[in-house]
Amino acid sequence: MPNCAFVPDFVCRAALAACTMAPTLKRGFPPPGLAKNSKMRYLGSIYAAVAILVITFVLGLYADVRRDDMHARHLGISTRLERIVRLEQELTSLLSGAVLEQKLLRVSRYDTVDEQLTTTVATVAELSRALRLSGDVSVLLELQTGLRQTESRSLRYMRSGNWRRAREVLIEDDYVLAKKIYEITTESVISALREELAQREQEVQLLRQVTHVLRAAALGLLLWVGWRFARRLREDMHEQARLQQEIRGANEKLETTVRERTAELERSNRQLAALSSTDALTGLANRRRFDEVWSEEWQRAARKGEPLALVLIDVDHFKAYNDHYGHQAGDMCLRRVAALLAGEVRRAGELVARYGGEEFVVVLPATDAATARELAERLRRSVEAEAMPHAHSPAASVVTVSVGVAAGQPRHGADAEALLKEADGALYLVKRQGRNQVLLAA
Incomplete structure (x- = not known):
């Protein structure tokens, strides 16, 4: 069976139909002459x-x-x-x-x-x-x-x-x-x-x-x-009945093959879509998926008049952790942090994504500033409570995170990047103030 993962569906259907019907036609019908x-x-x-x-x-x-x-x-x-x-x-x-x-x-x-x-x-x-x-x-x-x-x-x-x-x-x-x-x-x-x-x-x-x-x-x-002529007509009728039976069988086989191939193509497409929007290391949504969801949620919040919150999370002194424990341990640390974050963010429409490097981002639709800060604090405590050793962190003896929170009311024509910059600014201030904290943007 040909690989149709990257081929349009109708092309696979046509190819399967041609391959399946050609032998039947060759076997069933007498030469025109x-x-x-x-x-x-x-x-x-x-x-x-x-x-x-x-x-x-x-x-x-x-x-x-x-x-x-x-x-x-x-x-x-x-x-x-x-x-x-x-x-x-x-x-x-x-x-x-x-x-x-x-x-x-x-x-x-x-x-x-x-x-x-x-x-x-x-x-x-x-x-x-x-x-x-x-x-x-x-x-x-x-x-x-x-x-x-x-x-x-x-x-x-x-x-x-x-x-x-x-x-x-x-x-x-x-x-x-x-x-x-x-x-x-x-x-x-x-x-x-x-x-x-x-x-x-x-x-x-x-x-x-x-x-x-x-x-x-x-x-x-x-x-x-x-x-x-009557004898030949009877023979032709029997032959036509046989051919129709073969064609029905071939059509059923073709339909089954097309259904199986279509399901396989759909699974492949879903896998491709997931791969294109999933971070390979942590299994969270990647930066590309975050950009799509952030734009959609901004437009929806502006259309419905609902608040929208954003949480930026950075693993404290991760470079030192990576240098001391090695890259494999660093990857394991990021996967554990990602799992903890995903475990805390459960509401429909909310999204946890890897923003880049050791940074993560959480999109919170229909969430005001107080609720967003409360969730951010819960995320910080969850990582700290995991007690992953970090011998070279000035903030604590375990792995901790710094969190910047921003919330607001989107409006039509406003720049969605503004709220993202506010959260990034709050995260910057947390890092300057000693890390392992949550700060709500003013």
């Missing part, structure tokens, strides 16, 4: 399945339209081919009956039937135009035209009363042969048209089957992609 490639694969599969479904839907619609068209075409051609055969038979019957009976009335419907036959054949030709046998239908039309010309010639003879000539025209070899060729061609065309229509219908049916297979494949692909 891998997740992106996986997502692109799923999207590509979905797009492909949707494209196949759209294509098969269009193909299926096209196949349905073609099937309906082929069905209508097949029905129309089949019906009209049957009608062609029936009308041809009716024309032949009309002509044969008229010749045999020699009655012109029998051919009165010839023109009507011929017109119906011509229209029907033209319709069949139109319906079969997109088929491969449209040329055979054209041949059939040519043969029909030739037969109609011969029959028209025989019909003219009938209408002129020349029944013998009309009969000869109908039994001529050319007409009979053309009639036979027409009948054979008609049967061939009818059979071929039906076969081609059946083949076209099979092709359309095959196209429909292909579209069904492709639709099933596309649906299967969508189902597979959905299953894979």
Whole structure:
């Protein structure tokens, strides 16, 4: 753990957060490229399945339209081919009956039937135009035209009363042969048209089957992609739950570490503050702390209108004590004097500090001159009663102190050093008067 005693708190927090979270992030989250490639694969599969479904839907619609068209075409051609055969038979019957009976009335419907036959054949030709046998239908039309010309010639003879000539025209070899060729061609065309229509219908049916297979494949692909996506989603949810658990654990650990570090920093700061305001030898407040407290108490007393007292204490003939007993004994003497002073000053707000060398100072808020002098006398007697030997002191055979006291009423704008100078002046006079005494500044 890094030493954060002299580092700002927020810097330590940021460093701890970065150090703690970096391994978690590195362990928990997959590489961005891998997740992106996986997502692109799923999207590509979905797009492909949707494209196949759209294509098969269009193909299926096209196949349905073609099937309906082929069905209508097949029905129309089949019906009209049957009608062609029936009308041809009716024309032949009309002509044969008229010749045999020699009655012109029998051919009165010839023109009507011929017109119906011509229209029907033209319709069949139109319906079969997109088929491969449209040329055979054209041949059939040519043969029909030739037969109609011969029959028209025989019909003219009938209408002129020349029944013998009309009969000869109908039994001529050319007409009979053309009639036979027409009948054979008609049967061939009818059979071929039906076969081609059946083949076209099979092709359309095959196209429909292909579209069904492709639709099933596309649906299967969508189902597979959905299953894979759901599986991946479940895995991602489990992974996210695991990562969240790790993050919660890491956060809790981080918070604990931050709290511990913060408490450590606060303790360090308090120690630094204490060290900066405490005298290392005696454990009392140092001169720096005294200056801060003295200024604060002066301002407070001036604001509240309360008295303020100050006591300056000097160990009598301490240099002689130090020279005779040694520096270690001198340090011990100062520590014992400091402990005695601190033991007597107990009120809240009062402060005992080492002023410098063998001098000490006591700040007494809300204390008048009489009370301050009484406390000073108690401090002097306490040191003397400790009976620490001092063989080279002219004042007494034990360690004693001289005390200067000053008290007054602080005012805004007044100099706080004035009261301190008064106490120092009183201490100076005590030293001149023989020491081991307490003197209140006038």
